[in-house]
Amino acid sequence: MKKDNSTEEKIKQAAKEVFISKGFAGCSTREIAKASGMNVALVNYYFRSKSQLFALIFNAAMEDFTNTMVEVFGRDLSLPEKMRILIDKEYDFLSKHPELPAFIINETNRESGISFTNAGFFEKISQTGIFEQCIEAQQKGEMREIDIRNMTLLILSNCHYPFMSKNMMKSMLKIDSNQWKEAIELHKTHVTELLVNYLFPKK
Amino acid sequence: MKKDNSTEEKIKQAAKEVFISKGFAGCSTREIAKASGMNVALVNYYFRSKSQLFALIFNAAMEDFTNTMVEVFGRDLSLPEKMRILIDKEYDFLSKHPELPAFIINETNRESGISFTNAGFFEKISQTGIFEQCIEAQQKGEMREIDIRNMTLLILSNCHYPFMSKNMMKSMLKIDSNQWKEAIELHKTHVTELLVNYLFPKK
DNA sequence: AACTATTTTAAACAGTTGTTTAAATTATTT
DNA sequence: AAATAATTTAAACAACTGTTTAAAATAGTT
Numbered sequence: 001m002k003k004d005n006s007t008e009e010k011i012k013q014a015a016k017e018v019f020i021s022k023g024f025a026g027c028s029t030r031e032i033a034k035a036s037g038m039n040v041a042l043v044n045y046y047f048r049s050k051s052q053l054f055a056l057i058f059n060a061a062m063e064d065f066t067n068t069m070v071e072v073f074g075r076d077l078s079l080p081e082k083m084r085i086l087i088d089k090e091y092d093f094l095s096k097h098p099e100l101p102a103f104i105i106n107e108t109n110r111e112s113g114i115s116f117t118n119a120g121f122f123e124k125i126s127q128t129g130i131f132e133q134c135i136e137a138q139q140k141g142e143m144r145e146i147d148i149r150n151m152t153l154l155i156l157s158n159c160h161y162p163f164m165s166k167n168m169m170k171s172m173l174k175i176d177s178n179q180w181k182e183a184i185e186l187h188k189t190h191v192t193e194l195l196v197n198y199l200f201p202k203k
Numbered sequence: 204m205k206k207d208n209s210t211e212e213k214i215k216q217a218a219k220e221v222f223i224s225k226g227f228a229g230c231s232t233r234e235i236a237k238a239s240g241m242n243v244a245l246v247n248y249y250f251r252s253k254s255q256l257f258a259l260i261f262n263a264a265m266e267d268f269t270n271t272m273v274e275v276f277g278r279d280l281s282l283p284e285k286m287r288i289l290i291d292k293e294y295d296f297l298s299k300h301p302e303l304p305a306f307i308i309n310e311t312n313r314e315s316g317i318s319f320t321n322a323g324f325f326e327k328i329s330q331t332g333i334f335e336q337c338i339e340a341q342q343k344g345e346m347r348e349i350d351i352r353n354m355t356l357l358i359l360s361n362c363h364y365p366f367m368s369k370n371m372m373k374s375m376l377k378i379d380s381n382q383w384k385e386a387i388e389l390h391k392t393h394v395t396e397l398l399v400n401y402l403f404p405k406k
Numbered sequence: 407a408a409c410t411a412t413t414t415t416a417a418a419c420a421g422t423t424g425t426t427t428a429a430a431t432t433a434t435t436t
Numbered sequence: 437a438a439a440t441a442a443t444t445t446a447a448a449c450a451a452c453t454g455t456t457t458a459a460a461a462t463a464g465t466t
Binding site for chain 1: 224225226228229269305307308309311312314324325349350352353355356357359360361364365367368370371372374375376377378386389390393396397398400401
């Protein structure tokens, strides 16, 4: 049937890069076609429309985006251990994919944007048993009384924002890329202590 | 001379709203013209080009964006007091302008985007004397040994991200706008304690 | 009043946008 | 080898993009 399935894959790969770095509104189908070495008609031949191709990319990105959390929460570890490992893994992952948080948040905010099926994030997190583990830890007095939503927001804020704000911080603080890299590496240790100390205070 | 200076002002006001909510790439000059009740030619008559109008809006937004920090740091207060007031004021400000952080960060990340003169942010912050106050507090042992850049990043992460991520969080956590509002109000208190406790630990 | 400068308008411009068409090419099946 | 199906191409489409033009309308000056 298919002469060369790598055409479809090439377009998808190029679309991923272009969409994530420029956003839906910031690029054209012709740009994606050129980046993949194909022509415009092929983009719509394989994916029907710019919007449908985008939805594909977005949902995959969302999957990657929430993967680490689901994976780490699902392990058999204490909460402070999970927290430390999660932050470490998030910083690792985002060092390789620094554009992802801004992409997700942007496109989620775009009017008439993605339908955002949520891809069952809440359910996946729920199935890890993290909620029960938190409630239990709170009853034992090992964890601060904090809504799980606020805990999530604290984690995401301190993991995502440093990468999203790279260019802004470089300009505001007048630092170059090397200094930023140093600052980020140091920042990870601050964030870890900050969150662990706050969420699991020693009496 | 000017028949009606409100024309220029109307366009500027409409441009501000449209640019901030849709971004430079996400809107057209015709959309701005229509939003202001004027026509396309007038936009370029008063502002020469979409880019120049955008630069005007962006720089003003950047000014608003960094205002609170400069203002609070310039007061005659202790560092923990400044921190508490700053967070309170940031949450107040961002409740009224929730789209601003995402706008600034997005446009700062856009390729061939704004020249971003920085508007002397670093100098303005420096002139408040906050750096010296931090060093002094650290020498007295009242403040944790932390680079001022990392301190800044901690503050911005925990103030900006909650507002930028509103739609994402609503979807991920399956909550409505009222629940989000409650969560944000609560979050402010968490962030305040989190940061004050970390930066100014009691021995 | 006539004249000048400023503001507003409608129309046009060249280029780009997402998408579709129909023909050409290639692969697969018979 | 012939017939069928899948893939690729170049070209076209209508709508929209930022910007400019020249004429019309208005305001200000003499």
